[in-house]
Amino acid sequence: QKEVEQDPGPLSVPEGAIVSLNCTYSNSAFQYFMWYRQYSRKGPELLMYTYSSGNKEDGRFTAQVDKSSKYISLFIRDSQPSDSATYLCAIMDTGNQFYFGTGTSLTVIP
Amino acid sequence: EPEVTQTPSHQVTQMGQEVILRCVPISNHLYFYWYRQILGQKVEFLVSFYNNEISEKSEIFDDQFSVERPDGSNFTLKIRSTKLEDSAMYFCASSPPWTSGSYEQYFGPGTRLTVT
Numbered sequence: 001q002k003e004v005e006q007d008p009g010p011l012s013v014p015e016g017a018i019v020s021l022n023c024t025y026s027n028s029a030f031q032y033f034m035w036y037r038q039y040s041r042k043g044p045e046l047l048m049y050t051y052s053s054g055n056k057e058d059g060r061f062t063a064q065v066d067k068s069s070k071y072i073s074l075f076i077r078d079s080q081p082s083d084s085a086t087y088l089c090a091i092m093d094t095g096n097q098f099y100f101g102t103g104t105s106l107t108v109i110p
Numbered sequence: 111e112p113e114v115t116q117t118p119s120h121q122v123t124q125m126g127q128e129v130i131l132r133c134v135p136i137s138n139h140l141y142f143y144w145y146r147q148i149l150g151q152k153v154e155f156l157v158s159f160y161n162n163e164i165s166e167k168s169e170i171f172d173d174q175f176s177v178e179r180p181d182g183s184n185f186t187l188k189i190r191s192t193k194l195e196d197s198a199m200y201f202c203a204s205s206p207p208w209t210s211g212s213y214e215q216y217f218g219p220g221t222r223l224t225v226t
Contacts, residue, residue, distance in 0.1 A: 034214060043114075043201050043217035044153065088153060090215075097166045098143070098215065100153040 003027060006089055006101030015110050019076040023089035023101045026070065030099075032092035033065050035074045037085045038103065044088055048074070079108045112136045114218035116202050122224045123192055131187045131221045133202030141205040142185045143215060144177065146170070146198040153201065159185065192225045199223075 006023045013019055021035075032051045036044035048063040050056045056063045064073040072091075076083055086103040093099070115134045123129050135142050144156040157167040159177055176188045185204075189196055199222050203215040 036217075041199075041220075041222075043219045046214050046216065049214045090153075096141070096158055096160075097168070098155050100145075100155075102152040 003099040004089060004091055004101045007104055008102050010105040010107065012107045012109060013079055015079060015081060015108055017079050017108070019074075019079050019083070019106060019108075021074040021076075021087050021089075021104050021106070023072050023091075024070055025072070025091050025099075027093060028067070028070065029094050030070075030091045031094060033063070033072050034090040034092075035061075035063055036088040036090060036100075038088055039085050044090075047087075079106075081108045081110050084108050114202055114204055114216050116200075116218035116221050118221060119219065120222045120224070122226065125194055125225055126191050129189050129192055129223065131189075131200050131202075131223070133185045133187075133218055134183050135185055135202065135204030136206075136216055137183070138206065139204035139216075140207050141165075141215075142177075142179070143203040143205075144187045145201045145203065145217075147201065147220075148198045156187070189223075192223075194225050197223055197225045 004025050034049040035047045037047050038044045050063050053065050053067045060077045062075040084107045086105050088103045089101040091099050117132045142159040145153050147153045155168050156171045158165045174190050178186050199220045201220045202218040205215050
């Protein structure tokens with residue numbers, strides 16, 4: 001069983017739409033959750049991180065963690081063409097090891 | 111804004127040769143990492159480094175790999191005898207002290223390694 005699972009997409013939405021990106025994980029010891037954005041041939045760029053269940057909001061981005069279901073989400077409101085990228089979830093375990101999802105490719109169409 | 115830098119941006123080498131990939135982490139960070147991403151695949155953890163020693167490593171990080179922090183600023187990944195399947199993008203990342211309450215990693219732009 002993979003540590004972190006993420007639907008690779010691709011996901012295509014019109015500008016202004018709400019985007020929902022999701023990951024599931026298998027290890028209940030995972031405690032720290034991050035979302036990265038990666039443009040083609042670039043390094044991942046940290047968007048948000050959280051360590052508790054619930055929601056965390058930052059501008060148009062909301063990260064949601066449900067530890068009971070081992071499910072994390074990233075919501076993007078009022079999506080823009082510049083949001084077009086691959087979005088990676090990443091999770092840290094208690095041993096300082098990070099696990100990445102495969103990434104979801106998002107295209108926002110003007 | 112401080113950032114992680116990596117050199118070279120692209121390295122081409124022949125199978126069996128040694129390569130050293132270099133990284134300069136953000137200056138006040140204490141945790142350092144190497145990841146690789148084979149084209150079209152997920153980012154894979156290789157190794158984490160803290161206090162001048164390896165703290166975690168994955169199954170990928172076998173005896174062909176080594177890391178070093180030769181001075182106060184550089185962090186290197188050495189592959190002793192490259193194989194074709196080592197061709198990938200290699201990312202360095204660093205994290206601030208965990209006492210700051212955050213564990214987020216900041217990634218460099220990557221070094222594309224091509225083994226021919």
